[in-house]
Amino acid sequence: MRLQAPQVLIDLSAIPEMRGVRLAGENLRIGALTRHAETLTEPLIRAYAPLLAAAAPFVAHPAIRNRGTVGGSVALADPASEFPAMMLAMGAEMEISGADGMRRVPADDYFQDLYQTAIEPGEILVALHVPAAGPRHVCAFDEMARRRGDYAMVGGGILAERDGGVIANPRIALFSVGSTPVRARNAEAEIAGKALDADTIAAAQRALDADIDPLDDAEIPAAMRRHLARVLLGRLLRKLETCS
Ligand SMILES: Cc1cc2nc3c(=O)[nH]c(=O)nc-3n(C[C@H](O)[C@H](O)[C@H](O)COP(=O)(O)OP(=O)(O)OC[C@H]3O[C@@H](n4cnc5c(N)ncnc54)[C@H](O)[C@@H]3O)c2cc1C
The missing domain is CATH 3.30.390.50 (CO dehydrogenase flavoprotein, C-terminal domain)
Structure with missing residues (x-):
C-alpha cells in the first residue's frame, strides 16, 4: 500500500519457529507465517480458535489470503483489519523475539496507536498464542x-x-x-x-x-x-x- 519505502527487505519465510499451528498446553500456538487461507482450512484453528476462522472469509480476496500472513497482519496492526481485533477478542498473547530473547505481550497491551505495537525495533513477531476455546x-x-x-x-x-x-x-x-x-x-x-x-x-x-x-x-x-x-x-x- 506504499506506506513504507524500506532500504532493506528481510525474508522471514525460512524461520521454522514461525511456521505451523499446534496445541501447546492450554493455548493454540499459531506461527506468524501462517497464511490467511490456512485459517480457513486448518482443523486446529477451526476447533480451538473459531473466531479467527469465522473472520477469515472477510479478509480481502482469495489471492490476498493465499499470500498474507496472520503475523504480518497483526504486526502491521491496521485498525481496520479483522485479525488484530480478533486477537484482542480472544485474549491472545504475542510471542515477540529479538537479540535479547523472547517475550510475550498480551493483546490488551500490544496495540498502542495507529500502526504502533509493542514490537520494538530489532524484534519480530514469531507466533500468536490463543487460549484454546472449549465447549463452554x-x-x-x-x-x-x-x-x-x-x-x-x-x-x-x-x-x-x-x-x-x-x-x-x-x-x-x-x-x-x-x-x-x-x-x-x-x-x-x-x-x-x-x-x-x-x-x-x-x-x-x-x-x-x-x-x-x-x-x-x-x-x-x-x-x-x-x-x-x-x-x-x-x-x-x-x-x-x-x-x-
Ligand atoms: C488489495 C488488498 C486488500 C486487503 N484487504 C484486507 C482486508 O479486507 N482485511 C485485512 O485485514 N487485511 C487486508 N489486506 C492486508 C493483507 O491481508 C495482509 O494482512 C497484509 O497485507 C500483510 O501482509 P503480509 O503478511 O504479506 O505482511 P507484509 O506486507 O510482508 O508485512 C506488513 C508489515 O508488517 C511487518 N511484518 C510482517 N511480518 C512480520 C513479523 N512476523 N514480525 C514483525 N514484523 C512483521 C512488515 O515489515 C511490514 O511492515 C489487504 C491487502 C491488499 C493488498
Whole structure:
C-alpha cells in the first residue's frame, strides 16, 4: 500500500519457529507465517480458535489470503483489519523475539496507536498464542463493508462463556472504530453475568458509545460509524452461539 519505502527487505519465510499451528498446553500456538487461507482450512484453528476462522472469509480476496500472513497482519496492526481485533477478542498473547530473547505481550497491551505495537525495533513477531476455546465458549463475528472483501466500515467479534443461562467473561473487540482495535469494556460490563435478553442487548448498545471514539473521515462521518457500531453489536449479541 506504499506506506513504507524500506532500504532493506528481510525474508522471514525460512524461520521454522514461525511456521505451523499446534496445541501447546492450554493455548493454540499459531506461527506468524501462517497464511490467511490456512485459517480457513486448518482443523486446529477451526476447533480451538473459531473466531479467527469465522473472520477469515472477510479478509480481502482469495489471492490476498493465499499470500498474507496472520503475523504480518497483526504486526502491521491496521485498525481496520479483522485479525488484530480478533486477537484482542480472544485474549491472545504475542510471542515477540529479538537479540535479547523472547517475550510475550498480551493483546490488551500490544496495540498502542495507529500502526504502533509493542514490537520494538530489532524484534519480530514469531507466533500468536490463543487460549484454546472449549465447549463452554460462545462466539460471533460480523462486519459491515460496502462490498465483500473491502475493508470494513465497522466490524467486530465476541468471545465469551455461557454459564447456565448467563454470559461470563465476555471479550468484545471492534475494528474500524478508532486508531487501534478497540475492546468494548463498557459493553462487556453490561452483559457479564446476564442473560442476553432485549433489555441487556439495548443496554450494551448504549454503553458502547463510551468505548469508541471514531474519527470523521472523507468516506464515513464519525456519527455514522457510531451508529453502525451499535447496530453491529446488537447483531453480534443476537447471534452469539457455541463456536467449538
Ligand atoms: C488489495 C488488498 C486488500 C486487503 N484487504 C484486507 C482486508 O479486507 N482485511 C485485512 O485485514 N487485511 C487486508 N489486506 C492486508 C493483507 O491481508 C495482509 O494482512 C497484509 O497485507 C500483510 O501482509 P503480509 O503478511 O504479506 O505482511 P507484509 O506486507 O510482508 O508485512 C506488513 C508489515 O508488517 C511487518 N511484518 C510482517 N511480518 C512480520 C513479523 N512476523 N514480525 C514483525 N514484523 C512483521 C512488515 O515489515 C511490514 O511492515 C489487504 C491487502 C491488499 C493488498
